[in-house]
Amino acid sequence: MSRNFSSIGALRPSTGLPEGKTKIDAIKAIKGARLSLGLSPAVLGFLDLLISYTKKEDWNAGATPVAFVPVKKMADRLGVSPKQINNYERQLGHKGLIIWNDSGNHRRYGKRDKDGNLIAGYGVVLSPIIERLSELEKMAEADRMALEMRNAEIDTIRSLRRILKDRLAFAETHGLQAEVVSRAEETFKRIPRTFPKRISFIELCSLRLDAEQAAVELKELIDPLFSEESSDQSEQNFRHQYTDNTRQNPFRDCNSERTSPAGDEVIPQAEPANAGGIEEESRGRVRSPDNSPGTEAGQSAGSSGSTGIQHITFDQVLSVCSPMMVDMITEEAGKGGLNWAALDRATSQAAVFLGVSPALWTSLRAEIGPAAASVCIVITERRLTDPVRPVTNPGGFVRGLHERARKGKLHLHKSIFGLMKSDQSATASGLT
Numbered sequence: 001m002s003r004n005f006s007s008i009g010a011l012r013p014s015t016g017l018p019e020g021k022t023k024i025d026a027i028k029a030i031k032g033a034r035l036s037l038g039l040s041p042a043v044l045g046f047l048d049l050l051i052s053y054t055k056k057e058d059w060n061a062g063a064t065p066v067a068f069v070p071v072k073k074m075a076d077r078l079g080v081s082p083k084q085i086n087n088y089e090r091q092l093g094h095k096g097l098i099i100w101n102d103s104g105n106h107r108r109y110g111k112r113d114k115d116g117n118l119i120a121g122y123g124v125v126l127s128p129i130i131e132r133l134s135e136l137e138k139m140a141e142a143d144r145m146a147l148e149m150r151n152a153e154i155d156t157i158r159s160l161r162r163i164l165k166d167r168l169a170f171a172e173t174h175g176l177q178a179e180v181v182s183r184a185e186e187t188f189k190r191i192p193r194t195f196p197k198r199i200s201f202i203e204l205c206s207l208r209l210d211a212e213q214a215a216v217e218l219k220e221l222i223d224p225l226f227s228e229e230s231s232d233q234s235e236q237n238f239r240h241q242y243t244d245n246t247r248q249n250p251f252r253d254c255n256s257e258r259t260s261p262a263g264d265e266v267i268p269q270a271e272p273a274n275a276g277g278i279e280e281e282s283r284g285r286v287r288s289p290d291n292s293p294g295t296e297a298g299q300s301a302g303s304s305g306s307t308g309i310q311h312i313t314f315d316q317v318l319s320v321c322s323p324m325m326v327d328m329i330t331e332e333a334g335k336g337g338l339n340w341a342a343l344d345r346a347t348s349q350a351a352v353f354l355g356v357s358p359a360l361w362t363s364l365r366a367e368i369g370p371a372a373a374s375v376c377i378v379i380t381e382r383r384l385t386d387p388v389r390p391v392t393n394p395g396g397f398v399r400g401l402h403e404r405a406r407k408g409k410l411h412l413h414k415s416i417f418g419l420m421k422s423d424q425s426a427t428a429s430g431l432t
Helices: 023-032 041-052 071-078 082-094 127-131 133-173 179-190 201-230 314-319 323-336 340-354 358-368 370-383 394-406 412-431
Strands: 099-101 109-112 118-125
Touching (some): 023 133, 023 323, 041 071, 041 082, 041 323, 071 082, 133 179, 133 201, 314 340, 314 370, 314 412, 340 370, 340 394, 358 394, 370 394
Antiparallel strands (some): 109 118
């Protein structure tokens, strides 16, 4: 079992995470920096699993986080071969996120004292994450800002595309055939309807500048004609189709509630039974803690009735959560136990980490209910590590779910059941 990263032999105590930080903050930082780190969804999910096998005390000063679970057990859990687990570990080693504490015979095991402190551990050592946490958090913030800038450019280009379309139609109606029109037509054709990842930020900026220039030149060309036609029209209720002020544009050029750039990546999903009544006690209602809010007679939770939340239970939602999300929910549960309220608090934190804007999160919870909104976050966070169609823009993905909910096309139960089936298939294939 040869490995291309350090074997440190005796277990060495770490400096521990900074005060106030937990292993949840560690995996959040890694997931946030996944693009800069170049981690595939499969490797990211594996690292999430490794961290979940450690205790929170292992990340304190003087202790050492070690995942000493046998390779075959993890392979069975993920539905892959032991060889693939070794490949994952090598990749993480090359990224400087783990090292190996070798037992000599490559057997993984650990020993804790009566207080639960790890006194011996042979397996994957996660101390490098502690040492690099500050760097990882900065990388995550840089990735977040880069994604926001990219999305802003794409939004602007989409708005300009609509403006160019309107102005070119006006020019065609009036028989304008100037060189300005030809250049604008060429620019319009260069603007794609979808923006694949291969289009760099520099290319987006260049395209946006060209589109702005074309829009300005067209405006200067058609303004005299447009003024003649509209001079005797009332400004009240007038449609400003040819203005650069996108706030007045009837086509909602700068609509903040846009769908995900890759709208087809939003998978149908449904909601859990008893999820809709997270705040039912304040309204004088009593419900079973296992039922999803929205199932009680006469209860209203925005449009949650059409989201499928009433068809799934809390346990079903919990069963498809990532290891990190399970840890977050457990931490929020405290003495109150695992329930929808704990899920709501945990997903509100996760929404921030995923880059979901406060306005979008507030609107989503108000329109489809806290429980359904929480399930949207659970699904989005799971999709970060989807091996087939991973989500690369969580904020955009949640916007897509929001838009589907508004159209009555959000079926959360189907997504939860699909994830459950996928997990069962992975486990079954790993055991065969």
